[in-house]
Amino acid sequence: MWLTRPLSERSTQLFLGILFIAMLLVTVLHVALPEGHALHVSAYTVTLLGKYLCYALLAVAVDLVWGYLGILSLGHGAFFALGGYAMGMYLMRQIGDRGVYGDPLLPDFMVFLNWDALPWYWQGFDMAWFAVIMVLLAPGLLALVFGFLAFRSRVTGVYLSIITQALTFALMLAFFRNEMGFGGNNGLTDFKDILGFNLRTDATRLGLFLATGVALAVGYIVCRAIVASKLGRVSIACRDAEARTRFLGYRVERVQLFVFVVSAMLAGVAGALYVPQVGIINPSEFSPLFSIEIVVWVALGGRATLYGAVIGAVLVNYAKTVFTGIMPDAWLFALGALFVLVTVFLPKGIAGLLPSLRRPKVGDDPAAPGPGHDPGYDPDHDPDQAADAQSPANREATV
Amino acid sequence: MSFISELSHRDRVFDFLTPTLSPVDVRHGPILYMDGVTVTFDGFRAINDLSLTIDDGELRCIIGPNGAGKTTMMDIITGKTRPDTGSVWFGSRHNLLTKSEPDIASLGIGRKFQKPTVFEALSIFENLELAMSADKRVFPSLTARMTGETIDRIEEVLTTVGLTRLRHRAAGILSHGQKQWLEIGMLLMQKPRLLLVDEPVAGMTEQEMERTAELLTSLAGKQSVVVVEHDMGFVRSIARTVTVLHQGSVLAEGTMDQVSNDPKVIEVYLGEGA
Ligand SMILES: Nc1ncnc2c1ncn2[C@@H]1O[C@H](COP(=O)(O)OP(=O)(O)OP(=O)(O)O)[C@@H](O)[C@H]1O
Numbered sequence: 045m046w047l048t049r050p051l052s053e054r055s056t057q058l059f060l061g062i063l064f065i066a067m068l069l070v071t072v073l074h075v076a077l078p079e080g081h082a083l084h085v086s087a088y089t090v091t092l093l094g095k096y097l098c099y100a101l102l103a104v105a106v107d108l109v110w111g112y113l114g115i116l117s118l119g120h121g122a123f124f125a126l127g128g129y130a131m132g133m134y135l136m137r138q139i140g141d142r143g144v145y146g147d148p149l150l151p152d153f154m155v156f157l158n159w160d161a162l163p164w165y166w167q168g169f170d171m172a173w174f175a176v177i178m179v180l181l182a183p184g185l186l187a188l189v190f191g192f193l194a195f196r197s198r199v200t201g202v203y204l205s206i207i208t209q210a211l212t213f214a215l216m217l218a219f220f221r222n223e224m225g226f227g228g229n230n231g232l233t234d235f236k237d238i239l240g241f242n243l244r245t246d247a248t249r250l251g252l253f254l255a256t257g258v259a260l261a262v263g264y265i266v267c268r269a270i271v272a273s274k275l276g277r278v279s280i281a282c283r284d285a286e287a288r289t290r291f292l293g294y295r296v297e298r299v300q301l302f303v304f305v306v307s308a309m310l311a312g313v314a315g316a317l318y319v320p321q322v323g324i325i326n327p328s329e330f331s332p333l334f335s336i337e338i339v340v341w342v343a344l345g346g347r348a349t350l351y352g353a354v355i356g357a358v359l360v361n362y363a364k365t366v367f368t369g370i371m372p373d374a375w376l377f378a379l380g381a382l383f384v385l386v387t388v389f390l391p392k393g394i395a396g397l398l399p400s401l402r403r404p405k406v407g408d409d410p411a412a413p414g415p416g417h418d419p420g421y422d423p424d425h426d427p428d429q430a431a432d433a434q435s436p437a438n439r440e441a442t443v
Numbered sequence: 444m445s446f447i448s449e450l451s452h453r454d455r456v457f458d459f460l461t462p463t464l465s466p467v468d469v470r471h472g473p474i475l476y477m478d479g480v481t482v483t484f485d486g487f488r489a490i491n492d493l494s495l496t497i498d499d500g501e502l503r504c505i506i507g508p509n510g511a512g513k514t515t516m517m518d519i520i521t522g523k524t525r526p527d528t529g530s531v532w533f534g535s536r537h538n539l540l541t542k543s544e545p546d547i548a549s550l551g552i553g554r555k556f557q558k559p560t561v562f563e564a565l566s567i568f569e570n571l572e573l574a575m576s577a578d579k580r581v582f583p584s585l586t587a588r589m590t591g592e593t594i595d596r597i598e599e600v601l602t603t604v605g606l607t608r609l610r611h612r613a614a615g616i617l618s619h620g621q622k623q624w625l626e627i628g629m630l631l632m633q634k635p636r637l638l639l640v641d642e643p644v645a646g647m648t649e650q651e652m653e654r655t656a657e658l659l660t661s662l663a664g665k666q667s668v669v670v671v672e673h674d675m676g677f678v679r680s681i682a683r684t685v686t687v688l689h690q691g692s693v694l695a696e697g698t699m700d701q702v703s704n705d706p707k708v709i710e711v712y713l714g715e716g717a
């Protein structure tokens with residue numbers, strides 16, 4: 045199956061290995077060591093790490109469209125937030141009559157606004173399966189409609205980036221309004237439990253952290269499967285020479301639409317896992333600044349590698365946590381400086397510093413069975429071929 | 444009722460069953476038919492009432508001074524530019540003016556660009572893989588597998604264009620001439636019925652030019668080839684019929700000797716430098 049193909053890649057195995065070992069380590073240090081032990085991981089830290097993993101999944105989604113398709117989305121926060129709101133609506137309905145006003149059906153903010161019935165779009169969110177579908181469907185549909193219009197009219201480059209900014213900005217303004225029925229600028233909060241588990245217990249928090257880790261792993265595998273397929277190579281072709289790709293018979297706008305929708309859905313999943321861990325979703329997640337920040341994580345980590353996005357998201361957000369603790373006002377300047385330094389001195393991002401783990405190319409030799417064959421072979425470092433390319437005599441002979 | 448009885452003839456292919464991308468029909472005429480085509484860019488007529496036909500299996504050279512509209516003509520055939528008036532048909536069945544670029548490519552019209560455009564970040568092997576005639580929709584591309592057959596086919600073309608040793612290098616490292624060859628290789632992978640080749644030998648050495656001439660001549664017959672070229676020596680070496688384009692319309696047509704002796708041609712074109 046195409047989806048399981050990445051599992052035989054060395055780089056994917058390494059990524060998943062490191063992720064699972066980290067998850068295991070956190071679990072052991074959290075559960076087995078007594079509080080007060082020097083190496084004990086507190087529930088607070090577990091949730092913080094869970095938040096980083098949500099950001100990492102979001103960054104992977106952005107890298108899929110930016111790194112491999114060349115679409116610089118400055119509005120992926122919108123898909124993240126929509127997934128988050130879908131989850132938030134489920135969590136609100138889980139509160140039931142335990143709210144401040146004790147209304148069995150209406151969330152507190154609706155009672156406060158004197159609404160007497162649940163709006164139609166809040167129906168169904170009392171069921172977890174429905175919420176899960178909406179987590180994928182809401183961002184996916186928005187991406188489908190938006191992408192259909194934009195790609196069909198061949199909007200690309202800076203213009204597309206600007207429209208994605210406008211999209212998330214417009215949604216932010218809309219969600220700020222109380223009449224929209226999403227809690228206005230307070231958003232949705234005061235959640236009690238998820239799937240019947242109390243959100244305040246350490247066990248639930250650990251569970252959410254682990255679930256996020258698994259979601260990141262699955263999201264990574266999905267992206268890797270796309271990127272390593274022929275469609276992934278078509279995406280790169282669209283990124284580098286869109287018109288040329290069309291003349292080969294590929295429907296560029298459909299390729300873009302497919303990858304964009306997949307990316308939006310992954311962002312939605314990240315948002316959905318983020319909300320129960322931070323305990324709130326409000327319109328600030330739609331802020332254009334947040335979407336730009338995501339792009340900065342990816343740029344810092346290294347574009348078009350996927351694991352670079354993960355590294356970037358985790359490192360930048362860790363730095364943000366540390367920095368805002370010491371000098372909250374300086375964070376944006378620090379981020380800006382970091383961005384400038386990395387783009388100047390490390391154009392390939394942090395991932396560019398790592399030892400090369402390139403996938404083996406398909407068809408290394410005519411007898412090769414396909415991807416996964418001879419993983420140790422790196423054509424770029426094959427001295428035979430390198431010499432070949434440099435020697436003019438050889439060139440004459442081969443052409 | 445007659446409709447139903449017609450349906451019972453299982454060996455018949457009905458019109459409504461014929462897919463839009465049905466094979467090109469050249470039984471009753473040329474493979475490419477352009478008539479009265481005019482294109483205006485901001486009031487400037489780049490193509491002016493151009494009429495041109497290419498027969499099935501023909502090798503046609505098109506020459507003309509800079510700005511004559513040669514590249515624009517290819518843009519029209521491949522769906523990149525829409526003309527203001529005129530008609531363009533591929534065989535007797537396909538009206539190219541109603542089709543998109545990918546559709547036209549899938550019908551079997553391949554194109555090599557004047558400025559070689561290969562996918563520089565992809566390897567030479569992958570460039571050829573993408574060009575290969577296959578189901579190019581999204582999901583088939585996602586699940587496509589590299590079969591021994593496809594690898595053989597790519598290897599075959601790699602040998603033809605002499606890039607076997609470099610097949611896993613990024614296409615970006617190639618020299619101008621090698622990129623031209625890679626583009627020709629990509630054309631071959633597409634297995635088109637009609638090849639539009641825009642200035643194939645620019646940046647090539649004498650030797651490389653000879654091999655290109657050989658390759659293009661060998662293709663003609665099985666496929667139809669339209670070559671736009673400035674290099675007169677090259678045109679002379681491959682040309683059977685030459686069309687001279689000037690200010691967006693056909694100035695002369697005939698063998699190389701005929702057109703190079705045509706006073707009008709000498710005046711506007713050959714007279715300039717040669
Ligand atoms: N998109 C466009 N917008 C405006 N003018 C254009 C456009 N494309 C081509 N032209 C003009 O149309 C004319 C014909 O251009 P075209 O590229 O077809 O010439 P050509 O015969 O291919 O020349 P060359 O031998 O230099 O390649 C030129 O004057 C060019 O400037």
Ligand SMILES: [Mg+2]
Pocket residue numbers: 513514515557641
């Ligand atoms: Mg030209």
